[in-house]
Amino acid sequence: MTKAAEIAHKIRSKNAGPFWVTVDVFCGTPAAYTRLTTDLTTETVAALYHQPSQSLKRFEIPDLHVIKFSFPRPVVQGNRKDRDMHGAQWATLLAELDL
Amino acid sequence: MPTRILIPSGVLCLGFDHIALARGVANRPDLIAIDGGSTDSGPASLGAGQSKYARSVTKSEWRELMLARAEAGVPLVIGTAGTCGADACVDWMYEITVEIAAELGQSLRIARLYSGQPTARVAKAMQEGRIRRLFPAPEISAETLAQMTNIVALAGAEQIQAAINTGADIIIAGRTTDTAIIAALPLLRGDHAGGAWHGAKVAECGALCSTNPTSGVIQVDFDESGFTIEPLAEGAQCTPHSVSAHMLYENSDPFILYEPGGHLDVTKTRYQALDARRVRATGSEWVPGRYTVKLEGARHAGYQTTLISVLRDAHYVANAQTWADKLHGFLDALISKRMGIASDSYDLDFRLIGINSALGAMENRQGSPVEVGVLLIITAETQALASEIGKLANPHMLHYPLTENEELPTFAFPYSPAQSDRGALYEFGLNHVMELDDPMSAFRLEVTEVPA
Numbered sequence: 013m014t015k016a017a018e019i020a021h022k023i024r025s026k027n028a029g030p031f032w033v034t035v036d037v038f039c040g041t042p043a044a045y046t047r048l049t050t051d052l053t054t055e056t057v058a059a060l061y062h063q064p065s066q067s068l069k070r071f072e073i074p075d076l077h078v079i080k081f082s083f084p085r086p087v088v089q090g091n092r093k094d095r096d097m098h099g100a101q102w103a104t105l106l107a108e109l110d111l
Numbered sequence: 112m113p114t115r116i117l118i119p120s121g122v123l124c125l126g127f128d129h130i131a132l133a134r135g136v137a138n139r140p141d142l143i144a145i146d147g148g149s150t151d152s153g154p155a156s157l158g159a160g161q162s163k164y165a166r167s168v169t170k171s172e173w174r175e176l177m178l179a180r181a182e183a184g185v186p187l188v189i190g191t192a193g194t195c196g197a198d199a200c201v202d203w204m205y206e207i208t209v210e211i212a213a214e215l216g217q218s219l220r221i222a223r224l225y226s227g228q229p230t231a232r233v234a235k236a237m238q239e240g241r242i243r244r245l246f247p248a249p250e251i252s253a254e255t256l257a258q259m260t261n262i263v264a265l266a267g268a269e270q271i272q273a274a275i276n277t278g279a280d281i282i283i284a285g286r287t288t289d290t291a292i293i294a295a296l297p298l299l300r301g302d303h304a305g306g307a308w309h310g311a312k313v314a315e316c317g318a319l320c321s322t323n324p325t326s327g328v329i330q331v332d333f334d335e336s337g338f339t340i341e342p343l344a345e346g347a348q349c350t351p352h353s354v355s356a357h358m359l360y361e362n363s364d365p366f367i368l369y370e371p372g373g374h375l376d377v378t379k380t381r382y383q384a385l386d387a388r389r390v391r392a393t394g395s396e397w398v399p400g401r402y403t404v405k406l407e408g409a410r411h412a413g414y415q416t417t418l419i420s421v422l423r424d425a426h427y428v429a430n431a432q433t434w435a436d437k438l439h440g441f442l443d444a445l446i447s448k449r450m451g452i453a454s455d456s457y458d459l460d461f462r463l464i465g466i467n468s469a470l471g472a473m474e475n476r477q478g479s480p481v482e483v484g485v486l487l488i489i490t491a492e493t494q495a496l497a498s499e500i501g502k503l504a505n506p507h508m509l510h511y512p513l514t515e516n517e518e519l520p521t522f523a524f525p526y527s528p529a530q531s532d533r534g535a536l537y538e539f540g541l542n543h544v545m546e547l548d549d550p551m552s553a554f555r556l557e558v559t560e561v562p563a
Contacts, residue, residue, distance in 0.1 A: 028363040030150050030539045031247055036359045062473055071365050076356055082363035084247045090153035091538050092412060092458065092490055097153050101469045108476065 016052065017107035019044050025103035030089035033061075033099040034082040035106055045077040051111045057081050060105050081106075113334045114297040115140045119179070120327035121317035122146045123172055123189060124164040127327030131343035132175070135328050136183045138343075142275075143180055143187045144292040146315060147204070148194035150407060150539070151361075157261050158409035158537025162193035162200055166207070173204075174211045177281070181217060186275060188282040188292045190266075195407075196286030197261045198227035204283045209561055218563035219281055222274040225555040226285030228262040232553065233406065233545065241546040243403065248542040255410070259540055262408040267371030268307075269550035271295035277558045286407065288370055289315040297333035305395035308375040310338030312368055313357045313392075320357040323347035337393035339385065349390045351382035371550065373399040401546060404553060408541035413458075414494040415533040416501035420508040421523040423482045428465075430513055431483040435461040438511045442504055449503060457500055462486040485522075494532055501530035 017023055021040030028034040037052065039045035049072055058065040063083045071080040087094045096102065117140035120127040135143075148156065148163075156163045173189075180187035193200025201223050212219050234253045236242050242251075249255075256262070263286035272295045274282040284292065293311035298304060310331045318326045326344030340349050358377055359365045368375040376396040383391045422428050439461060443454055464484030467474035487504060491497040508529065510519050547553055 026361050027151070028361050029542075030154070031245075031542050032363045034359075034361070034363050038356075060473070060475075069363065073359075073365060076352065076359075078356070078359065078365075080359055080365055088249070088539055089150070090155070092488075092536060093460070095462065095471050096469050098151065102473075105470065105473060105475065 013110040039077040131328035148191040154409040154537040157195035160197040160199035190287035190292035222279035224284040258410040259408040264404040268295040302333040304397035306337040309395035403544035412538040416497040457491040460488040
């Protein structure tokens with residue numbers, strides 16, 4: 013099994029304002045971009061983040077070899093049940109995904 | 112008219128390259144702009160109306176920028192002063208500025224732009240149908256608005272332009288969009304609107320759009336068809352990739368950016384490397400729309416007390432979740448028995464550091480940690496109540512056994528007393544925009560002459 017992080021150049025996540033999280037997958041090469049756009053299906057990524065597929069915005073940016081996923085935070089940033097104020101550790105779930 | 116804006120760093124207090132700043136001043140900019148905050152670090156700053164940054168660092172970096180301003184002879188603008196841009200933070204920044212001015216012997220015209228929104232104004236706008244929800248938005252009512260300790264509106268280019276037009280040497284702005292302080296002057300001088308907003312977006316995080324993100328200093332030249340961006344630190348480079356990739360950053364849509372009065376669309380932008388360090392972008396579009404300003408609000412959500420207990424014993428490490436679940440039930444019963452309060456008047460939240468404290472239910476990995484930190488977060492209506500529950504929990508966080516017939520275990524407390532009062536908890540309560548007929552109708556400008 014290969015992990016997404018072994019194919020991508022860099023995978024990061026961050027809040028996009030207090031109500032959204034966004035995950036950027038920098039594929040690095042055309043080959044990695046082709047592979048990851050195929051393997052990282054909307055359903056796979058939505059399931060990883062416990063989101064319904066229709067809540068997940070997906071952007072494919074071939075010029076940058078980037079795939080971007082954005083979705084509403086299940087817990088608003090800083091609310092009592094929030095566990096990651098900046099949403100930056102969320103990327104690890106995608107990075108460690110077995111393809 | 113071509114406009115040159117100097118951006119010393121992504122935010123005041125993050126530090127910048129001093130030589131690069133001097134180079135920027137020597138390049139004769141038309142304005143120096145720096146961001147003072149954002150919602151990045153959570154609702155506490157807005158809730159309390161306080162800067163999260165140290166006053167000493169703020170003052171020391173601001174002094175350098177005030178000296179740079181005096182040398183350049185152009186306006187210096189800070190947006191979202193004091194982390195959240197609440198009125199109290201504008202006043203805090205003003206006080207620091209006046210202090211430095213006295214120390215440096217500078218005589219200044221200072222404009223303060225206030226973004227704070229009285230509850231009544233927002234409630235009235237709601238009645239008039241001028242408040243629109245963004246997605247996802249918390250439900251709001253006159254009652255929930257009244258619970259907010261601070262509401263701010265994000266100023267756009269128009270309000271910054273009004274401040275520039277006062278002839279101010281220094282503009283201390285409350286909450287603004289990150290881009291507005293950079294885009295305002297090029298827009299005022301008739302430079303390309305799409306280029307002004309796009310260049311501002313790329314430069315608002317300082318050198319983050321370059322190959323040397325921590326060097327800070329960035330210079331943007333705006334003109335009639337686009338912008339050219341250049342990092343000023345030795346060896347730092349902007350590339351078409353580093354510049355175009357910046358639209359991804361902290362942005363849910365990499366092509367569209369909403370601002371007061373319209374949106375930026377970079378779908379058709381073309382990026383060109385002028386040389387090894389400079390990038391030119393053209394073709395960015397500004398699409399005018401209704402004049403709305405985004406609102407941010409924070410409300411009190413109780414008070415907190417925390418305790419940390421570290422489990423090192425292998426048997427307890429292996430059964431940490433069971434231990435926490437059992438202890439939770441035990442404490443609920445004890446609180447009811449000893450304090451006689453209902454379970455809905457407080458909240459106990461166990462976070463198992465080493466197991467799943469960052470990702471919670473989403474965590475899909477299991478490991479064998481050496482130790483587990485058990486963080487208990489208590490939330491209650493008052494600090495006294497949260498603190499009392501913390502004291503009640505204290506001996507059990509230390510000694511609670513997994514089974515009844517074993518010798519009492521004792522876990523590791525990292526400090527004494529084990530419980531810490533965290534003070535007020537705040538929550539963001541608005542994800543809405545407010546429509547305005549006149550951009551200045553929700554903002555207040557105050558101009559002061561400060562003699563040397």
